[in-house]
Amino acid sequence: MIQALRGTRDILPEEVVYWQLIEATVAEILGRAVYREIRAPIFEQTALFERGIGEATDVVGKEMYTFSSRGDQSITLRPEGTAGVVRAYIQNKLYAQGGVQRLWYTGPMFRYERPQAGRQRQFHQVGLELLGCDAPRADAEVIALANNILQTLGLQNLEMDINSVGNGEDRQNYRAALVGYLEPYKNDLDADSQERLIRNPLRILDSKDPQTQEIAQNAPKITEHLSVASKNHFDTVLQLLRDLNIKYQINHCLVRGLDYYTHTAFEIKSNDLGAQATVCGGGRYDGLVKELGGPETQAVGWAIGMERLVLLLQQLDSIAVNSPDLYIVSRGVAAEAQGLLLAQKLRSLDLGVELDLSGSAFGKQFKRADRSGAVACLVIGDAEAENQSVNLKWLASGEQQAIAQKDLLDMVAELKAKIKGLKSS
The missing domain is CATH 3.30.930.10 (Bira Bifunctional Protein; Domain 2)
Structure with missing residues (x-):
């Protein structure tokens, strides 16, 4: 691999x-x-x-x-x-x-x-x-x-x-003072700092080596050479x-x-x-x-x-992971086609919608709906497909209602308000 x-x-x-x-x-x-x-x-x-x-x-x-x-x-x-x-x-x-x-x-x-x-x-x-x-x-x-x-x-x-x-002039003056201070400690500095003493002595102040840090604590301060x-x-x-x-x-x-x-x-x-x-x-x-x-x-x-x-x-509890507003469960040729169409219409109305594409049994789809974090589930089976309706199920309470798909689209503002309230509670 x-x-x-x-x-x-x-x-x-x-x-x-x-x-x-x-x-x-x-x-x-x-x-x-x-x-x-x-x-x-x-x-x-x-x-x-x-x-x-x-x-x-x-x-x-x-x-x-x-x-x-x-x-x-x-x-x-x-x-x-x-x-x-x-x-x-x-x-x-x-x-x-x-x-x-x-x-x-x-x-x-x-x-x-x-x-x-x-x-x-x-x-x-x-x-x-x-x-x-x-x-x-x-x-x-x-x-x-x-x-x-x-x-x-x-x-x-x-x-x-x-x-x-x-x-630049301040640093040149400070460099001379710093090198003068560090030279007697050269053999006590870590290997990288010994090399920096020639090339870039100011970087010695940023060393993570404990002994070098201790030496640097008493070095001249650049603010004294400004x-x-x-x-x-x-x-x-x-x-x-x-x-x-x-x-x-x-x-x-x-x-x-x-x-x-x-x-x-x-x-x-x-x-x-x-x-x-x-x-x-x-x-x-x-x-x-x-x-x-x-x-x-x-x-x-x-x-x-x-x-x-x-x-x-990631250490904070206040960051919410994205989850859909609605989860669409459908089974059957006509129902699945209507589920796709309804998902697109609801998304265009600024709702987050996850469409189950598995075609598996309703029980398995309901389990995935619960895991998705969605607030509500829209269910379309053969009966709903026949009369252009949908079963709206609020996942937390289990409350359900049958509603025409057209009426569902007309009540989007009300739907959004309820979803927002449930997400913030």
Whole structure:
């Protein structure tokens, strides 16, 4: 038997309901904030990610799915969404429209790493990018929108970590201070951090190794090396979050894993996810558009991991799995033809209808009707087919009534109201 590749998984219908809820919530909330959806290809030139994310990052160095096309062009399945959106922004000259561009996206991403709960080699994200504004209000807006989405979905036990990684000059100054502090501890660091000490020392602050974490706790803080302008930007963002009643804690070790971040960096975590706690992460990236060949453009954004969000939603009792309003049971040539016609008419009137196609005995069909979660069952046998009627049975109470099919269609509004009341009770 051919099976799915390691690090990929099927999303079955029972789980898809959670994905649809997330997607609908995101589209509604971001639509109200006038963010427009953009859809970029899932594979790009490898150079886009090498230049955009940074060759010294783990993503580029270890995790990308890269291959050669027939023309020997190096192509990579996207490991994250921002670089592709920025490439589209530049290539399609969206900046020429003037003002701020508010964009959002959703779709699969690919990274070669050890599969774990909430993170597969093919995983999915929903994200937004706000391009063309350097104001702290933009940082606060995107954080507030992420907060709105997670709260609307009913999530609890969330915490937000925030930090400033400053501008390029701030980070160069901080890098020197950090390396100076870490050098005496080099042999005590984990193997990855020893390598990062040369290539990308700020990433050592994000190490998951307990001993390295203990060393990092006493490292110099990047906020102590910010310029006046960078500090003012960060202080203003924090004040705006307080104004919005959004709780946060400053995490001096938060640097995020991609090289393009500047100034604000943040993560929203859940205490209900164990070690893989980050649900949403993002920040500002003022230099990325120019680095990829576009005009100087300030930008800020975030991404939410869909798989981790689904894990959290599955812990809630308030998410209702889709079930039909009505279940149609029919047996006999004429009855089955009428059942199909009636199902289509009722569906066109905005009712959820499941039609039993088995042709099996009525007893078996009634059992499937009970398991379906439908509120009521419509029964058509030879007698009902003969006089164009239907037997309406309310499954919870067992109450039944015979009614002409035409009259049933005329009383749809009354039917909907009763079904809605029974579903909510």
